[in-house]
Amino acid sequence: MxxxxxxxxxxxxxxxxxxxxxxxxxxxxxxxxxxxxxxxxxxxxxxxEELGLTIQRQWKRLSFATNLLDHAPRRDFQNAFAANLPAGEWQYFCTNSGAEANENALKLALAATGRSKVVYFKGAFHGRTAAAAAVSDTKLAAFPSTPFTAVKLPWGDELAARAAIDATVGAVILEPIQSLAGVVEPPTGFLESVRRACDHAGALLIFDEVQTGNGRLGVPWASQHFGVIPDLFTTAKGAAAGLPIGLTVLKSELATRVPESLLGSTFGGGPVVLAAAAETARRIAAxxxxxxxxxxxxxxxxxxxxxxxxxxxxxxxxxxxxxxxxxxxxxxxxxxxxxxxxxxxxxxxxxxxxxxxxxxxxxxxxxxxxxxxxxxxxx
Ligand SMILES: Cc1ncc(COP(=O)(O)O)c(C=O)c1O
CATH class of the missing domain: 3.90.1150.10 (Aspartate Aminotransferase, domain 1)
Structure with a gap:
């Protein structure tokens, strides 16, 4: 062998x-x-030290539980995570990686709007699974075809964004600061302009905060740094400070527009990872x-x-x-x-x-x- x-x-x-x-x-x-x-x-x-103890204590008390069961770490996570959120009512869905978080954000946005077109930007990276790869500007074609119509626009071009974001577009996905592209910030006013175009067209705005979130920019979320609030945002990487996690966060009103059974995950939102994510959120807020x-x-x-x-x-x-x-x-x-x-x-x-x-x-x-x-x- x-x-x-x-x-x-x-x-x-x-x-x-x-x-x-x-x-x-x-x-x-x-x-x-x-x-x-x-x-x-x-x-x-x-x-x-504290994160290690949190993980160890949770592992001993309840190492894993099916998502069909209620447990305290889930409620504790919700309270800790909510403290850092932008104003408003939000729901979340938990998976294991950034790509999954984006996959589910796109799924939710297209289901909520009943549309099949997604706008993304030159230089973007959102992950390696089918939907995430369809909106990533990578050199290699990841799959033979995309699961929806994906339209790539130049990053930072307000005119192009205003022209392309129309009533056929279900979602616009972007990294508030493009990381892999070389830490490329949006020009002043660009995110506001995309927000307005989405509101006008009835398209949903998704911020990929896999890198920019969890305190990285000196505030909990990039949406707070830029003062532009998306309809959905995703995070992963630093959210549980070393354990695998993916989070898709959506405005609560969107949840009423999609079937409850649309999403699911075996490991996502298990007690140990949520205990780690709660501890991380509390430390960011400290x-x-x-x-x-x-x-x-x-x-x-x-x-x-x-x-x-x-x-x-x-x-x-x-x-x-x-x-x-x-x-x-x-x-x-x-x-x-x-x-x-x-x-x-x-x-x-x-x-x-x-x-x-x-x-x-x-x-x-x-x-x-x-x-x-x-x-x-x-x-
Ligand atoms: C902005 C952004 N989105 C999504 C992903 C995908 O995350 P994961 O590797 O956890 O699937 C990455 C990974 O580097 C990323 O940087």
Whole structure:
């Protein structure tokens, strides 16, 4: 017998054996500052004591239960999660990943409107399942056909959006800040304009907050950062700070327009993951938590303007570092790693991405500054 892994990932040259807070401990004993944060997953840093105890206690008390049964962790999650929501009445549905969360948001929006067209944007990434892939701007065609009509528009083009969003469109899906595309923010007024076009056409607006949510921008949700409220939003990654979760959140009034039996999941919304998500939501709401995210963001922005970096974009702890002409992000990433700092790349070869744990302290930014400076020191 032989088993090898499907080559889905281009692995980095290092091997990790442990992680503490915002540091990775490598097999060779080196400690690396992790400014990638498990791709927006490590909301509370690695090995958070309280989260570990919460998970352990819940596992011992009730490790799993079918979704047919009532249990306390579900009610506890609802109270904790509700505290961070934009004003209004919301419902949620729980799955296991960002792609599933988006799949279900699209399903709900098309069922509620009775329409079969979805608008998405150039540069978008919403996941790898059939519906999510249909609205993702990836190089590889994921499936031979899409499950609905998908119309791609240029990101940030108000005129194009106003022209395309008409009464045939059931849903418009977007990342409030496009992450994989290279941390591309919407131009001022763009989200408001899309919101108005959706209201006018009777189309539903979906925000994919898989990366921008759960406190990442220094407020709980990007909708609060931009002051534009969608009809549905999705999240995953950091929502349970390391356990797999997908959340589709919809305005309560929408729920009356779709059959109750439309959605379902075996693992989604189990007691252990909901206990972790409740603890995460409570920590995001705790005094000082988001203030620190904003302070660390300011420190990282200052620290980033060194070495080959010519500009910084993004908000909170989702930042894109623009590199000087002639530098390639993957090469700079590898050289920073040699100097003890892990950062991410993106689909834009001139952009490095930072998405660290939200517990990173402002003073830790100096390690990035030193590593960037050392890249341009003459040999
Ligand atoms: C914005 C966005 N949406 C959706 C997804 C898909 O999430 P998952 O990998 O959990 O399916 C991702 C993953 O990177 C993402 O960045």
């Amino acid at each position: 032989k088993l090898t892994e499907f080559r889905a990932y281009k692995r980095l040259s290092i091997s990790v054996v442990a992680a503490e807070g915002c540091e990775l401990v490598l097999a060779d004993g080196r400690r690396v500052l992790d400014l990638y944060g498990g791709h927006c997953v490590n909301t509370l840093g690695a090995g958070d 005094p000082g938590f988001l203030e620190r995210v904003r302070a660390t963001s300011a420190a990282l922005k200052r620290a980033s303007m060194h070495g080959p970096v010519t500009g910084v974009r993004g908000a909170g702890l989702l930042l894109g570092l623009e590199l000087e002409q002639g530098h390639v992000a993957a090469t700079v990433r590898d050289r920073l790693l040699e100097r003890g700092v892990l950062v991410g790349t993106s689909d834009d070869p001139r952009i490095l991405r930072l998405s660290p744990s939200l517990t990173l302290e402002p003073h830790e930014a100096s390690r990035l500054e030193e590593a960037l400076d050392s890249l341009t020191v003459p040999a």
